[in-house]
Amino acid sequence: xxxxxxxxxxxxxxxxxxxxxxxxxxxxxxxxxxxxxxxxxxxxxxxxxxxxxxxxxxxxxxxxxxxxxxxxxxxxxxxxxxxxxxxxxxxxxxxxxxxxxxxxxxxxxxxxxxxxxxxxxxxxx
Numbered sequence: 001x002x003x004x005x006x007x008x009x010x011x012x013x014x015x016x017x018x019x020x021x022x023x024x025x026x027x028x029x030x031x032x033x034x035x036x037x038x039x040x041x042x043x044x045x046x047x048x049x050x051x052x053x054x055x056x057x058x059x060x061x062x063x064x065x066x067x068x069x070x071x072x073x074x075x076x077x078x079x080x081x082x083x084x085x086x087x088x089x090x091x092x093x094x095x096x097x098x099x100x101x102x103x104x105x106x107x108x109x110x111x112x113x114x115x116x117x118x119x120x121x122x123x124x125x
Contacts, residue, residue, distance in 0.1 A: 038073030042105055055107045056092070061085065067092060068106040069099045 044052070059065055059082055066079040084093035090101040 036073070039075060041070050044105070052104060052107060056085075056101065056104070059085065059092075059107070064109070065094060066108055067094055067099055067104060069103040070105060071103065075105060 061082050061084065063082045064080070065082055066077055068075055068077045070076075078094050078097050078099070080095040080097075082092065082094055083096070084091070086093075092099045092101065092104065092107075
């Protein structure tokens with residue numbers, strides 16, 4: 001029986017009344033970010049930088065590599081096929097991951113074992 005002073009509520013509107021409510025919206029994400037340990041970016045010697053530059057110059061598209069680079073306060077390793085390299089933009093692309101040359105810390109063939117504590121992201125090509 002419909003009440004004239006309170007028209008029948010649509011089903012979607014009724015369902016909203018019973019949806020969970022997060023009173024601390026974003027709090028969990030902020031807490032997780034605060035707990036994350038950041039690592040300072042490494043400073044390399046000229047000799048090491050020259051060696052890394054030499055390895056970078058030798059790789060070509062379609063090569064399969066592992067690159068270690070600095071991103072968001074941590075070092076990350078990505079392994080996959082080189083899909084692009086731009087000297088003009090100073091960017092190496094492994095899979096769909098764009099890595100600025102200035103953030104590279106190491107580069108080698110795909111046969112690597114990541115030390116404990118390092119994150120590795122494998123790219124499927």
